[in-house]
Amino acid sequence: MDYFIELFCSGLTRGAIYALIALGYTMVYGIIGLINFAHGEIYMIGAFTSFIVATVLSIYGFPLLAIVVLAGLAAVVWSSAYGYTVEKIAYKPLRHAPRLSPLISAIGMSIFLQNYVLLAQTSDFLPFPTLIPEFAFMEPVAHIVGSTDIVILITTTIMMLILTVVIKGTKVGKAMRATSQDRTMAMLVGINVNRIISVTFIIGSALAAVGGLLIASHIGQINFFIGFLAGIKAFTAAVLGGIGSIPGAVLGGLVLGLTESFATGYVSSDYEDVFAFSLLVFILIFKPSGLLGKAETKKV
Amino acid sequence: MLKLENIQAGYGNILAIKDVDIEINEGEIITLIGANGAGKSTTLMTISGVVPARSGRILFNGREIQKAEPDEIVRMGICQVPEGRHIFPQLTVKENLDMGAFLRNDTKEIRRDIEYVFSLFPILAERRGQDGGTLSGGEQQMLAMSRALMARPKLLLLDEPSMGLAPLVIRQIFEIIKQINAENNTTIFLVEQNANQALHIADRGYVIENGRIALSGSAEALLKNTEIQKAYLGI
Ligand SMILES: Nc1ncnc2c1ncn2[C@@H]1O[C@H](COP(=O)(O)OP(=O)(O)OP(=O)(O)O)[C@@H](O)[C@H]1O
Ligand SMILES: [Mg+2]
Numbered sequence: 001m002d003y004f005i006e007l008f009c010s011g012l013t014r015g016a017i018y019a020l021i022a023l024g025y026t027m028v029y030g031i032i033g034l035i036n037f038a039h040g041e042i043y044m045i046g047a048f049t050s051f052i053v054a055t056v057l058s059i060y061g062f063p064l065l066a067i068v069v070l071a072g073l074a075a076v077v078w079s080s081a082y083g084y085t086v087e088k089i090a091y092k093p094l095r096h097a098p099r100l101s102p103l104i105s106a107i108g109m110s111i112f113l114q115n116y117v118l119l120a121q122t123s124d125f126l127p128f129p130t131l132i133p134e135f136a137f138m139e140p141v142a143h144i145v146g147s148t149d150i151v152i153l154i155t156t157t158i159m160m161l162i163l164t165v166v167i168k169g170t171k172v173g174k175a176m177r178a179t180s181q182d183r184t185m186a187m188l189v190g191i192n193v194n195r196i197i198s199v200t201f202i203i204g205s206a207l208a209a210v211g212g213l214l215i216a217s218h219i220g221q222i223n224f225f226i227g228f229l230a231g232i233k234a235f236t237a238a239v240l241g242g243i244g245s246i247p248g249a250v251l252g253g254l255v256l257g258l259t260e261s262f263a264t265g266y267v268s269s270d271y272e273d274v275f276a277f278s279l280l281v282f283i284l285i286f287k288p289s290g291l292l293g294k295a296e297t298k299k300v
Numbered sequence: 301m302l303k304l305e306n307i308q309a310g311y312g313n314i315l316a317i318k319d320v321d322i323e324i325n326e327g328e329i330i331t332l333i334g335a336n337g338a339g340k341s342t343t344l345m346t347i348s349g350v351v352p353a354r355s356g357r358i359l360f361n362g363r364e365i366q367k368a369e370p371d372e373i374v375r376m377g378i379c380q381v382p383e384g385r386h387i388f389p390q391l392t393v394k395e396n397l398d399m400g401a402f403l404r405n406d407t408k409e410i411r412r413d414i415e416y417v418f419s420l421f422p423i424l425a426e427r428r429g430q431d432g433g434t435l436s437g438g439e440q441q442m443l444a445m446s447r448a449l450m451a452r453p454k455l456l457l458l459d460e461p462s463m464g465l466a467p468l469v470i471r472q473i474f475e476i477i478k479q480i481n482a483e484n485n486t487t488i489f490l491v492e493q494n495a496n497q498a499l500h501i502a503d504r505g506y507v508i509e510n511g512r513i514a515l516s517g518s519a520e521a522l523l524k525n526t527e528i529q530k531a532y533l534g535i
Contacts, residue, residue: 171402178388178399185386187350190374190403190451 002144007265008258009145013218015257016156020211021234022241022249023163024083024204030180030244031200033099037106038086039208040231041113046079046209047128047216047226048117054129068131075209082113083205084198092194110231117224124223131217148218159210160250163203167246176200180244236280242293251291255279301326301487302347302378302455306356307366309346316342318511320356324455329481329488331498331519333532334508340491341383343508344457347489348380349373360455375403377454381461383491385444389433393424396432396443400450410450417446420476438469445473449480455487456480462494470494474501495532499523507532 021043028036050071057067090109094102135147167173179186179196187193215230216222233256241252256276263275283291302324310316317339324330334340345351347358349370358366360376368376379400388396397417401410418425421442427435432443441461448456458477462470478501481488492498499505499519507515507528515528522528 171398174391174395174398175402178391181388181390182386184350185382185388186399187370188348188374188380188382188386189399189447190371191399192369192371 003265006144007261009149011258011261012254013149013152013257014261015237015254016153017211017215017218017230017253018234018237018256019250019253020156020159020207020214021230022238022253023160023246024208025235025238026241026243026246026249027176027200027204029238030246031176031197032091032095032102034091034102034106035235036086036091036201036204037103037231038090038109038113039083039204040227040229040234041110041117042079042083042086042205042227043208043212043230043234044117044222044224044227045082045113046075046205046212047222048121048212048224049078049209050075050131050213051126051128051216051222054131058129064131064133067129071131072210072213075213076206079205079209079212080202083201083208086113087198087201092197110227114224114227121224125221126223128216128220128222130220131213152214152218155210155214159207163207163246166203172196172199233276236276240280240283240290242290245290245292245294248290248292255291301361302489303359304343304347304356305359307343307346307358308354308356309342309351310354311351315354316511317346317508320508320511320513322506322513324487324489326454326487327481327485328503329477329490329501331490331492331495331502331505332508333492333495333498333505335531336493338508339511340508341459342511344380344382344459344489344491347373347378347457371403374451377452378457379448379451379453379455380457381444381448381459383459383463385437385440387432387435387440387443387447389431391432392429393432393435393443394428396447397424397450400447403451413450413452417449420449420479421446438465441465441469441473445476445480452484453486455489457489457491459491460493461490462492462497470497477501495528496523 021039024039025036028034053074054067054071057070086109090105091102094105132148132151134142138147138150167176175186175191175196176199179191179193183193237252237256238249240256241248241250259279260272260276264272304320304322307320308315308318320343332340332343342351346353349368353366356366357364360378365373365376388399391399397414401413404410423439424443424446427439432440435443445461461473465473474497477488477490480486490498490502499522502519504518505516505522506513
């Protein structure tokens, strides 16, 4: 039973991270109908930014909490700046081009950012500093669920609650939903659609940056290529949940994380990806729009 | 108030409107009638800044606006109810109305305007928490007009508001258009296929054929014109 709970907790943690990154894919898709293949790289840049800031600050002997907060903030700001810029450079000029063009541009951006970080940093794995300590009060259950798991779950829950409040309750959130439902009409009520698109990229990038920080300190090492697999997994989660649907991204992330964790624990870690992608294929056969995705219904 | 001078606009290789001159004075109801594909919706979308004008000028109160972005146009007081209504399907009725007031910040006045549109269309008050996509066609038209009114437009562009509606609802919609014009002095530019009813509430009308203004004049004159009677009034 302990083993089951352990797998369940590590699955949740993994799933929460997938969900955090998947939100960026799904929100961008919802607004401009584009799979932003460079999103995994934004997450990777978040991990690198927090790595650099955390390393420098620990040399200067900052307290751990200050390091975590500052590294997190730096990652959020820097990744958002990248996400914003990528949209302006690579997607906005192609807004009226055939659908394939921005997709190819996205793949190009992804490759560019990987190689840029490879050149600017190194191809080696870098040891990521331990930002989340083992809490004393977690001692009795430490063999089942680690402190990092708890921190990751709490942080992602908070991020998702904030996102929900923004999307449901604020004017800009309503404008985001309106723009994703009917862009022409959004223009006709006076929404500056370009600005809403930028906001969407910034929010998605900020969430990915937090994911980058969390997972890097969980796994303990990073390199320029980590965005690729994380990106594919998060994208899978978004499709699984129904791309374009925000609750779908969260559900898809959790389902994917749990599937992988149980597959690793009860079968073999060699098969975790096999199970993950089989699940995707299976669900898409029976529900092509994903778990919570809506089939397009438009009434004229 | 609004003046279109030699406006050309289109999509890709298609030039949908070739030479459109229209003048609208404050407080008027002007109608634009024409067959399918004549370029009526394109004319409205060009005024709203969604379809760019390729040449010509659009003047709003003397100011050139043909290069302005759609949100700037709304800010100046020109609002459109597009063809097919374009209700945000997964926003509630109330949220759709909030979106109409997107550029406003006067919360109190916004609340008053919501009460006002609910008084025009009481059914919307009953449906306020329901998703826009679940409304009937007539209710959606009422919501679309209400949403545009939430911006307090000086000039309201209406694209075929009677399309697909039952005769009784059409009469109600036309009554409300007259009422909006009379109560708030909102200028109305009404695109219609339903030429008969449109000309009966309009002051003046324009007829568009193949992207060109073919005819214009007072509503009474157009109603008596034999060509129009044959082509658009089915007489
Ligand atoms: N998005 C578009 N892309 C390409 N061509 C378009 C587009 N929208 C309209 N057109 C073309 O432009 C011309 C004018 O269309 P428009 O929609 O303005 O006509 P309309 O007078 O509003 O017709 P209807 O009464 O059927 O609504 C038509 O030939 C149409 O095929
Ligand atoms: Mg039309």
